[in-house]
Amino acid sequence: MSPVLALPDTSALPAPPWLLATLHLLTFVLHLVAMAGLLGGIVTLLAVRAPDRFARPATRRVLGLLPVAMAATVSLGVAPLLFLQLSYGRVAYAAAITSAVPWILVPLLAMLAYASLYAASHAPADGRGVGVRLGVATGALVAVGLVYASTFALAERPDLYAAQYARTASGWTLHPEPLTWLPRAVQALAAAVALGAFLARRVAYDDADARDAGRRVLEAALVVAALAGLARLAIDGRLIPALGAVGVVLHVLGVVVPLAAVPLVRRGADLPAGAALGAGLVLAVLARHLARLGTLEGVFAPSDAPVRPQWGAFALFVVCLLAAVVTIAAMLRAWFRATPPPNATDPAA
């Protein structure tokens, strides 16, 4: 073997950091919407107060959408993970290696959740066993959320993961300061549940009990998310300096704006309520981005890397993305335009 000595430089980013950050944040928001629909849908179903709660047409409709929401969460989660690794690989991999065991469990937990949701959506018509299956899925998804929150919070603290690694390289550890990342996880999970409950409420539009459950879940989750979000400012001494003035405003708005959904939903003004929840999500993601940059300032910045853009390949990606969007729209259009045949002429039916 004769290794080539003058190898191409592989340290350069293939696009300017601003473009990568934009793509990361955009795809991350899409991932969060799907994840919210998933978590909120499950919690709303579990909160319906009726003995036949898993046997009603509306709740079965929500139930049937949960595996789809899971598929969307996974599919839409691939891109932000890709762009995150590209921009923050040095600290993200280091944190993941320090927490290797919980990190590697994430796909297994997701698989367990996915399988449970499939099983729940294919449960007998009387709804037997659905509660347990949803409970398993919830547990697995919350565990994934906690591992993510711990790992990505750790990625912002190279001093902590270095100290942790010096103690043990076995990978059996989480972020050693739970008071900094647990409230963050609670805020994210509760906000997701709130948005998802809102969506589930829309899907179960013709079932008063389900809509009531959705409203109750939404209100409770928003309060929990707001309290956790505000508590973080008080508990995590690094957060306010990291956010800076703009970031603090975005963070507080991200906490407060979604609360407007509570009275709006009670008044039946779903469109503005949805807008408030969506705005809250975007604000929270932007604040999160600023917090990450601020916390890592002086230690690591994606913009430190050299850039050698691959514009041709990027253009091809844009073309493929547009083609995918058009194809997806066409498929959904065909789906929603179709109705089940009244008398099945299709021999497969």
Next chain:
Amino acid sequence: MDFPVWDIDVGYGPLMAWVAVVHVFVAHFAVGGGLSLVVLERRARRSGDLALLAHVRRLSAFFAPTTLVVGALTGVGIWFVIGLLSPTATGVLIRTFVWGWAIEWTFFLVEILAAILYAKGWDRLAPRTHEALGWVYFVAAWASLAVINGIVTFMLTPGAWLETGALVDGFFNPTYLPSLVMRTAICLLLAGLFGALIAARTPDAKDRARLVRTDAVVALVGLAAAWAAQRWYGAAVPAELAATIGARLTIPARALEAFHALSLALGAALVVVALVPRTGRTAVAAVLLALGLGWFGAFEWWREGARKPYVLANVVYGNGIGVAEVATLARDGALPAIRVPTGDPGRDLFLHQCRACHTLSGYNPVLAAFAGTDATFVEGVLGGLHKMRAPMPPFAGTAAERATLAAWLAARADRTPLAARARRDGRDLGALVYEVRCGVCHVEGGFGDKGRSFEGLSADDAKDLLASVSFDEMPLFSGTDEERDALVAHLLARAEGGAR
């Protein structure tokens, strides 16, 4: 050396292999199964074959959850695992091919939605629309395979990219086409194997026989094409890498033998099922599937093993050290380059230079290899890693760091002399001493054999030779006098034709 190293007593290779083999097995079925579904659906509708249509529907009910839950999530699992095991190489791949992965993601989105709507749409969509969704699914799934194929083959054969750095050169590398043809054939094979598993559960015996035969024939065609494409693939591997297989790399050589043997076994079994389809019951179909898994695993093991000592051929070594970095690290030192140290220099050197392939005493252990030796010997071995029979990355560090690692390893190895450990003496002991101290570089009758150097020498001459031959890549003999005498006896007996 930007990253910590995960230190557990589990081999990185097997961990990666399990996740990857399960993923590729299901992912290739996801492509081939998609084609099989839509082609069979079309055929069934055209001919009004209700049994076939019912079979396709059952297959689609199995297909969607299997490919979405297991296929998609093991794919994500690969991301999680490679980031832990080879963060440097993963970083290089992502920076080089991020838009490739991003393009693949757009196909993935289409593929996932099409799979869901196809599986759910039997009673809702018009037949023509349903079939169209099936085609959309298959095209997106195959396109996704075609993109990932470019990145996977780059790892073995980066080709002209090494000189030009051009994305197109790296993507359309020397093994891109044979690999794509082979993987497409594998998709067909797996469609047949999984299809047979579902067909075997058809209630009516006549229909079952007909469906099983169809799937067996599809699988046979896929197997034959894949086998032929593997020969093409093997021929496209650069001579410098291919030459090491067998002579220096035993794993890919054995994997290739297993691949051919399993091709034969699987082919024979499929012929029997195609000719006598009543044998195609669930248990038989499950055995065929297991054979297919082993066959596919053997191929992947060959492909992965052929890359050694690299993880990205000629770019990054298996231990995550860049080929271009070695000279700098040898000059300036490896320890200052370790960004996240443990605080123990010997351990840090072990983790960054060795741990990707070896544990201390678990998987592929190094301490067992150094048992009964000493720090001088270990240091010598570290100096000649790249000259060993099994291709290894060179030690990337200064002479002082090499001594530090050697002392750290020797202090942990069993220091009981070989004679006492093995309870041997005379030429028996000599053979053991040869195996431990010489055999990793000089295989008797094989790679690097220097046995003829001792022809015509007296015992004293041979001892003098052992005491004088030493250079950076060859340790001076540092065993006990008893070991030296036994080794000399063994070497001289061999030189005189005294095969044991």
